[in-house]
Amino acid sequence: MKPIRLFIAGDSTAAFYPQERSPMAGWGQMIGRYFTSSVNVVNEARNGRSSKSFIDEGHLNRIVDAMAEGDYLLIQFGxxxxxxxxxxRTEPFGSYQMYLKMYIDAARDAGAIPILLTPVQRRQFDDMGTFVPSHGEYPEAVRQLAQKEGVACIDLCALSxxxxxxxxxxxxxxxxxxxxxxxxxxxxNGSEDDTHFNESGAREIALLVREGLMRAGLPISDYLTRENPIPHWVMPEVLLPDIPDRTFRLTDFGAVGDGLTDNTGAFRRAIQACSxxxxxxxxIPPGIxxxxxxxxxxxxxxxxxEGAVVRFSTMFDDYPLISSSYEGIGAVRCQSPLDAEEQVHIAITGKGVFDGGGDAWRPVKKGxxxxxxxxxxxxxxxTTDEEGDMWWPSEAAMQGSAIVDRLNREGVKDVSAFMPARDYLRPNLLSFRRCRNIxxxxxxxxxxPAWCLHPWASKHVTIRNVTVRNPWYSQNGDGLDLDSCSYAVVEHCTFDVGDDAxxxxxxxDEAGRMLGLPCEYVTIKNCVVYHGHGxxxxxxxxxxxxxxxSLSDCTFIGTDIGIRFKSARGRGGIVENISISRIRMIDIPGEAISFNLFYEGMEGSGVxxxxxxxxNEGTPIFRNIEIIDVSCTGAKTALLINGLPEMPLEQLYVHNVTAAAEQGVVCHHAKRLVLEQIDLRVKDGPLVILDQxxxxELIRLYEAGAAADERHVLIKGACSAAVDAIR
Known part of the structure; x- marks a missing residue:
């Protein structure tokens, strides 16, 4: 069947924008993702054009030369x-309608179907927060012309x-x-543009156009795909700390930056004076x-x-035990080098270095x-364990796990009871608990010594322009763990660590469910990871x-796994409304994208x-996730899904992924899965394996740029009978 072409004639709100204009985007560059491969979108919209100037500059003629019977023309100006x-300049009920009719006539002469759209609204609110319409009589002029000419009209002005x-x-x-x-x-220099959309806004307006096409009942609506699985959500403003304009210098409190003098007292006096x-x-001036x-x-x-290095003591006796949180449960730990609890308006800035002295604490695997x-x-x-495979900094550190396990089983809450295991209870470099405006x-x-940055149960967290480094061999050497935090922005950061970045x-498990503090409203963008488990x-x-x-515009180089979702039976909890876009990956030893509900070390060992x-309440749920515009050069597997048979991964939308990998897509137990515009270069096996x-939906599946078909897909399991044909 000959593909249907959907031409767009319009202005900047519909136009296509190159990467150097990102994140600016027009709805016309997004609408194609909501059609099957039977519809090709030809976006001729131009920035700054009116219905008159678009014609005068010859753009309509170019559309007419290409348009044929059965095509469609979306017309939006104003x-x-x-x-x-x-x-x-045109007048609403005069030259504006006259020019719009020229588009209608041109489409009909070519045997195409014209569709009028009213102009999309600008963002205009008065001082009282009341919305102010921005287009005067132009929308009504479009409505009346559509009725007079008998053409479909999408009232984008009203919808937007x-x-x-x-x-x-x-x-x-x-x-x-x-x-x-x-x-x-x-x-x-920033931007305060209330006319042009970012990519999220362009997707939102494209969905409104989709809705309008469905309401119009035109034949092209039969080729619309499913609705975007991710509902639009608004990222609240993340509030920065409010620090008084008052300065103190560490050296005024007796500190000496020679790397040998213990400055603990000077730091504490300075912090107290500031408080x-x-x-x-x-x-903190240059020095060690x-x-x-x-x-x-x-x-x-x-x-x-710049030039300041804050180096934390490697003497275990300097670190008192406190009640804290680690790996998702309440725990006794050594006080973190950078520690705060129930504090507000905290900032750590500048170009210096904070070194946690972790080599003195961490066990090391021989392998x-x-x-x-x-x-x-x-x-x-x-010392080393009996097998000689694990080094520990002390005998107390090696025996600490057994002591802690026994005390936890017995329900011991007395912090002092954990003293024999202190060498084992290594701290995170930074632990901020129940804090705000960070x-x-x-x-x-x-x-x-353990995780690097660990905000827990905190709100309004901004992390930007930081570098996080742990040795690649470091046990529990995570970079950043945002744990039960709300309203966080992470941007322009670099990670090179020994565990998840x-x-x-x-x-x-039950402790997390009882606490019931989700990690929510998080934006991560423009970060680079050089090493990490994920x-x-x-x-x-x-x-x-x-x-x-929202995760966007990040680069992962040599991480064990690129984008990693992991859980297991017993965890419970819901992971939903996750949007990932424009991710670049190079040399990934494992999966480029991984959903593993049989997490390694738990039931099934990752299989x-x-x-x-x-x-039951311990069944984890993963749903409503979109992954868009991902490229990966070198991976073991492009996409792995190991869902639970009783609770499959549900409503995952993967669009525009290009990957070179040993294996392609391997999916076990997924429901309402859309793989659209996937271009794979694989060494072994079919491009896609669907099991249970x-x-x-498989839409526009490619192998090294060439269209693929059913021969490239292996379907296994009774439930897989509902798989749609490749389109």
Whole structure:
């Protein structure tokens, strides 16, 4: 069957924008994803054109030359028809209607079907927050012309206005190109554009056009695909700390930056003075500042000047035991080097380095080191287990696990009872618990005893321009763990760590479900990960839920897995409304994209199983996830799904993925799965394996750029009978 072509004649709100204009986007560059491969979108919309100037410049003629019987023409103008310049200006019930009729006639002469659209609304609200329509009589002129000429009309003015009103003055900002200075490299001076959409807004308007086509009942609506699985959500404003304009210098409190002097007392005196004054900035000048753990206070900014290294003590006796949280449950731990609890307005800024002295704490697996490195480690002291495969810094550290397990089984809450295991209870470099208005901006955080950055149960967290480093062999050497946090932005950061790099968590098993604090409203963008078990990870501790997450414009180089979702029976919790876009990956040893509900170390050792278990509060749910515009050069598997047979991964939309991998797509137990515009270069096996999957759509599947068909898909299992044919 000859493909149907959908031509678009319009202005900047519908136009296609190149990468250098990102995140600006027109709805016309998004509408194609809502059609099957039987419809080709030809977007001729042009920035700055009115219904008149579009014709005068010859753009309509180009469409006419290409258009044929059975095609469609979407016509949307109005923004620029209101301009005063004579080259663009038209009058609503005069020349505007006259020019629009020229489009209608041109389409009909070619045997095509014209469709009029009213202009999309600008974002305009008055001082009282009331929406103000922006197009005067032009929308009504379109409606009347459509009725007179007997053509379909999509009232995008009304539809977009309703959407803006529902979002409100603040919420609607999320649809437009509104950026702070230096927030995006394409807009170094920022942007406050209330006319042009960002990519999220363009998708939203494209969905309204889709709705209009369905309401019109035209034959082309038969080729519309499913609705986007991710509902539109508004990222709330993440509030920065409010630090008083008051400065203190560490050296004024007796500190010496020679790398030998213990500055713990000087730091504590400086923090106390700052706190008693009502807050301010504590400046740490160039030098090596040796110190014990620091307890931060409200309205405090630690500012490290370039050349400053804060090196934390490697003497275990310097670290008191406290009640904290680790791996999703309440736990006794050594106080973190950077520690805060129930504080507000905290900032750590500058170009300095915070070194956690983690080599003194961490156990090391022999298999992660060369023979020479292992021998050097043994010569430095410590002890090894009976098998000789694990080095520990002390006998107490090696025996600590058994002591802690016994005390937890007995329900012991007395912190002092855990003292014999202190060497084992290594701290995270940064632990902020139940804090608000946190900013980390600029420094390097490295060499942590355990996880590097761990905000827990905190709100309004901004992490930007930081570097996070842990040795690749470090046990539990996570980079960032946002744990049960709300309203967080992570941007322009670099990670090179020994475990998951950027990880979202929300508690573990029953304890996490009882606490019920989801990790939600999180935006992560423009980050680079050089090493880690996962570039971006959700789980496995996700029992309180993870939702409303956006990951975009990130690069993962050599991470064990690229995009990683993990959980297991017993966790419970819901992971939903996750949007991932524009991710680049290189040399991934494992899966580029992985959903594994049989997480390694739990039941099944990471391998999918087919025996159904009863659904209960411990059954994890993963649903409503979109992954768009991903490229991967080198991976073991392009996409792996190991869902639970009793609770399949549901409503996953994967669009525009290009990957070179040993295997293609391997899916076990997925439901309402859409794989659209997938281009794979694989070494072994079929492009797609579907095992016990339901309601699957395969749209525009390619092998090395050439169209693929049913021969490239292996379907197994009774449930897979509902798989749609490749389109």
């Amino acid at each position: 923004h620029n028809d209101q301009k005063l310049e004579k080259e663009r 206005g309703q959407r803006l009103v529902s979002l409100g003055s603040d919420g609607s900002k999320s649809l437009f190109v509104r950026l702070r200075p230096d927030e995006h490299p394409n807009y170094p 008693e004054a009502g807050g301010g900035k504590l400046i 500042w040796l110190t014990g753990p620091l307890k931060l206070a409200s309205r405090l900014e630690l500012h490290t000047e 992660k080191m060369t023979e020479l490195q292992w021998k050097q480690l043994l010569r430095g002291g410590g 900013l980390l901006d600029g420094p390097t955080f490295q060499n942590s 950027i990880c979202l968590k929300s508690g573990k 570039g971006f990870t959700i789980g496995s501790e996700m029992s309180g839920g993870v939702r409303y997450v 999918a199983q087919h025996e159904k278990k009863p659904v 999957c339901e309601q699957v």
